[in-house]
Amino acid sequence: MTAEQKPSVGYWHLWTDSDGVTHQTKCRFEAFDLQAFAPPSPNIWVKRLAASPKDITLLVLEPGWVGDWHRNPEPQWIIPLSGKWFVESMDGTRVEMGPGEVSFGEDQLARPDENGREGHLSGTIGDEPAVLLLVQVTDAPVADAACRFG
Numbered sequence: 124m125t126a127e128q129k130p131s132v133g134y135w136h137l138w139t140d141s142d143g144v145t146h147q148t149k150c151r152f153e154a155f156d157l158q159a160f161a162p163p164s165p166n167i168w169v170k171r172l173a174a175s176p177k178d179i180t181l182l183v184l185e186p187g188w189v190g191d192w193h194r195n196p197e198p199q200w201i202i203p204l205s206g207k208w209f210v211e212s213m214d215g216t217r218v219e220m221g222p223g224e225v226s227f228g229e230d231q232l233a234r235p236d237e238n239g240r241e242g243h244l245s246g247t248i249g250d251e252p253a254v255l256l257l258v259q260v261t262d263a264p265v266a267d268a269a270c271r272f273g
Contacts, residue, residue: 129155130168135218135226137195137210137243138269143234145212145243147226150270172272178259184208188253189246192239195228197259202226206253211244219248227272231264 132152139145155168177197184206202225210226211217213236220226228243235241247253265271 129153132170133225134272135210135220135224136269136272137212137226137228137230139230139232139264139266141266143232144214144236145230145233146214146269147210147212147216147218148269150273153273173262175261176258177261178257180257180259182253182255182257184247184253184255186247186250186252190244192241192244194230194233194242198227198229198231198262198264199260200225200227200258202256202258204254204256206251207248208253208255209246209248213240213243229264229268232266 134150134152136148136150137145138148152170155170157166158169160167160169181204203220203222205222207219207221209217209219210228212230213233218226230242233242
């Protein structure tokens, strides 16, 4: 891959609009730089995120687990390691994710709607547990900022 063929990597962003309603948008990490990351190894494509890590957690969601409507406790990157899970936002969008797919949960500014929904609904899919890696960050949530990590 040449410098003119920079990589583009997808991720889902669960974000909140200024009315407190959550949405999910398929976004792309762009603007990778070819650089020496671990010399003397050859250069690799690097995309640094401006987030400051706060905590790293592993979750194991048993088959059939469904969480009630809730907000993510912190802005956090979520990467399924095995199994499958879903996230449904307040606008009705449902996204199903499996191993290696990435999402950013930024629904802390959500407000309850007329049906009592707030944030998102999530749960496992299939007959095996969903193992999720969470990287919580200290950055404050931002409204109306879909795909802000592009």
